[in-house]
Amino acid sequence: MKENKVHNDSEYFLAAWSEGKISAEELKKYVSKEDFKAYMELEKGIHLYEKLEAPLDRSFQKIQEKIKYKSKARVRKLYVNWFTSIAASIVLFVGLYSLLGNNTVLLNTGTGEHKNVALLDGSEVILNSKSEISYNKRTWKKEREVTLKGEAYFKVQKGSTFTVKTINGSVTVLGTQFNVISRDNFFEVVCYEGKVSVKNNISSVILLPGNSVRVLNGEIIEDHQVKEQSPSWILGESTFKSIPLKYVINALENQYNVHFDRSLIDESVIYTGSFNNKNLEIALATVFKATNIKYKMTTANIILLENN
Amino acid sequence: MSKDLNNICNPTIFEKVFRTYSKDLKRFLYFRFGDMESCEDIMQDTFVKLWDNCSSVNYNKVKSYLFTVGNNLFLNIKKHEKIVREHQQLKVNDSTYESPEFLLLEKEFQLKLEKAIAALSERQREVFLLNKIEKKKYKEIAEMLGLSVKAVEKRMHGALKELRNKIGNI
Structure with a gap:
């Protein structure tokens, strides 16, 4: 009877061993030494296989738990970030307001208008028509810097470096008198007294009294x-000296409230001369008689130009 | 739409990434460090980390991200263990520090075994996997498949014998 039972177990002894019903010691009885060794290795391998191939659901569940637990702790951190970002933006707004909102002084002139401006250090700026300068009150003591669009004449008091910034380049001086024009892509600096340094993103020039420099389309030309x-x-x-007619006509437009129809003329003609700023008729006559161009007032403030 | 499909912060995508790579990651960790117990934990922590950084991880590079993070986590633990050991001045058995040759041999053996399992007959493999992976008892398997317990035992016996033959002598 007993023998029979052993026999029953032994028929599929490997299944019984795998299930743990018979021990490794007992397995020895059924198999050769070599097989036994192999089965021991196999058991280890299968054990590892079980772990490596274990169903993923439990692992995933555990990960979800860990994430939940962690996200609770993270709420506070997010809160702190909110506070710092609010604080940072308040600081930024206050900073921007004090930098831009309050301290920038902007002055401009309309068509045909001139304006005399006294800067904080006693320097004097005369703005030609349709021009604009701005500077920062707060940083003025540290650096004297004005931004210019259009044309202006500067009489700078001696002191630290004085900079005039324009989109076409910058002018740096210590204390002198000079004139700057920066309109569209035309840039001209004339030095009347002292020493002036002119810089654009290509090169730089130092001007002595009586010198002038001109930048046309990005190129510096030392001048008259x-x-x-x-x-x-x-x-x-x-007054103009050897300037394409285009810029003379622009100057007329800036000085008087008129527009020119230039479609019928050659604007690249070089012009030397001057025109009156008070009387349009005289100004038109001086410019266009000299260049042999007919002018005719058409509709409101539009003047048609035509070759003779 | 395609953005949504690649966003790991989406729980469905996260789970998909987990199902695709977790086994590979666990296997990588095991054969790199030879410590099955920590591997599972580290694999889980790696995915927690992935979730934390889900918005900054590129979906196409998620595999290398996982492997790098897993590797680093493991190294950190080992470093910590080493310090603890030094302070306790204990002699510890180095069994977790399996030698590279040993690991290589083990890996080869494991691959051979997996191939052998895959090559089992359909009937044998079914019983083998239900028993080992799904942790079902022979009796339960018998009920599931509508067989006698004896038949299940027979298939299991056959499977093990087959595996032993396939892996050859060690």
Whole structure:
């Protein structure tokens, strides 16, 4: 009877061993030494296989638990971040307001208008028509810097570096008198007294009294000598020397409230001369008689230009 | 739409990534470090970390991210253990530090075994996997498959014998 039972178990002894019903010691009885060794290795391998291939659901559940537990702890951190970002943006707003909102001084002139401006250090700026300067009150003591669009004549008091910034380049001086024009892509600096350094993103030039420099389409051209003590436009006259007609016409438009139809003329003609800033008729006559161009007032403030 | 499909922060995508890579990661960790007990934990922690950083991990690089993080986590634990040991001045058996050759041999053996399992007959493999992976008793398997317990035992016996033959002598 007993023998029979052993026999029953032994028929599928490997299944019984795998299930743990018979021990490794007992298994020895059924198999050769070599097989036994192999089965022991196999058992280890299967054990590892079980672990490696274990169903994923439990692992995933555990991960979810860990994430839940962690996210509870993270709430506070998020809260702190909120606070810091609010604080940071308040600081930023206050900073921006004090930098831009309050301290920038902006001055401009309309068509045909001139304006005399005294800066904080006693320097003097005369703005030609349709021009604009701005500077920062707060940083003025540290660095004297103004931004210019258009044309202006500067009489700078001696002191620290004085910079005029324009989109076409910058002018740096210590204390002198000079004139700057920066309109569209035309840039001209004339030095009347002292020493002036002119820089654009390509090169830089130092001007002595009576020198001038001109930048046309990004190229620096050292230019004519100037004999006057101050620019002529201050005295009511605009003077030009070897400038494409285009810029002379632009200047007329800036000075008087008129527009020109230039479609029928060649604007690249070089012009030297001046025009009156007070009387449009005289100004038109001086410019266009000299260049042999007919002008005719058509509709409101539009003047048609035509070759003779 | 395609953005949604690649966003690991989406729980469905996260689970998909988990189902695709977790086994590979566990296997990688095991054969790199030879410590099955920690492998499961580290694999879980790696995925927790992935979830934390889900928005910054590129979906296409998630595999290498997982393996790198897992590797680093394991190294951190080992480093910590080493320090603890030094302070306690204990002699510890180095069994977790399996030698590279040993691990290589073990890996080869494991691959051979897996191939052998895959090559079992359908009937044998079914019983074998239900028993080993799904942890079903022979009796339960018999009920599931509509067989006698004896028949299940027979298949199991056959499976083990077959595996032993396939792996050859050690």
